[in-house]
Amino acid sequence: ILNVEQSPQSLHVQEGDSTNFTCSFPSSNFYALHWYRWETAKSPEALFVMTLNGDEKKKGRISATLNTKEGYSYLYIKGSQPEDSATYLCALETGTASKLTFGTGTRLQVTL
Amino acid sequence: DAGVIQSPRHEVTEMGQEVTLRCKPISGHDYLFWYRQTMMRGLELLIYFNNNVPIDDSGMPEDRFSAKMPNASFSTLKIQPSEPRDSAVYFCASTNYAQAFFGQGTRLTVV
Numbered sequence: 001i002l003n004v005e006q007s008p009q010s011l012h013v014q015e016g017d018s019t020n021f022t023c024s025f026p027s028s029n030f031y032a033l034h035w036y037r038w039e040t041a042k043s044p045e046a047l048f049v050m051t052l053n054g055d056e057k058k059k060g061r062i063s064a065t066l067n068t069k070e071g072y073s074y075l076y077i078k079g080s081q082p083e084d085s086a087t088y089l090c091a092l093e094t095g096t097a098s099k100l101t102f103g104t105g106t107r108l109q110v111t112l
Numbered sequence: 113d114a115g116v117i118q119s120p121r122h123e124v125t126e127m128g129q130e131v132t133l134r135c136k137p138i139s140g141h142d143y144l145f146w147y148r149q150t151m152m153r154g155l156e157l158l159i160y161f162n163n164n165v166p167i168d169d170s171g172m173p174e175d176r177f178s179a180k181m182p183n184a185s186f187s188t189l190k191i192q193p194s195e196p197r198d199s200a201v202y203f204c205a206s207t208n209y210a211q212a213f214f215g216q217g218t219r220l221t222v223v
Contacts, residue, residue, distance in 0.1 A: 043215055044203075046213070089154075089155065100212055101157065102156075103154065104153075104154035104155075
């Protein structure tokens with residue numbers, strides 16, 4: 001059973017704060033690491049897919065890095081806004097079946 | 113494309129009843145996944161299909177759960193008989209190999 005862990009479980013920051021959270025995974029059988037953003041009552045929405053050690057992806061104020069050798073990925077949000085409030089999920093893809101094993105997510109709440 | 117479509121969005125049923133959840137994947141996607149989301153365990157993979165064939169059903173919790181994919185554009189997840197502990201949000205997702213696209217989920221409540 002693959003163990004994909006995310007920390008912290010929840011996070012409460014104020015508007016304008018920058019924040020980051022962690023996804024850790026077993027480095028063997030690695031194929032890709034996915035980050036999803038999941039707003040309440042909506043479906044998870046893909047943010048990034050990363051495959052190479054040292055990968056760094058950016059989308060607006062959100063960026064992510066990947067270390068496949070030590071088995072972790074960081075997601076950063078610069079200057080958090082209330083609309084960033086959501087649960088951020090990482091998922092490990094192994095093999096070629098696009099089968100994703102999800103972490104339990106980090107729930108981010110940004111207040112004014 | 114309208115994305116992955118699930119129905120119903122909400123289902124409330126009595127314990128012991130049969131429940132059928134439906135999913136229409138994005139056209140052209142070869143893989144379809146069924147996930148269950150609970151507070152305790154997060155998103156769990158139940159079963160996935162490749163070209164309509166079930167590949168891995170090791171996540172299906174019990175024999176009460178079954179899934180079919182009769183064609184490339186339709187899949188069902190059936191629970192018979194349903195129990196209160198089956199209450200959760202069930203997601204269907206399909207993939208184009210680059211990323212998974214999720215439906216909006218079916219919130220199931222078994223009373």
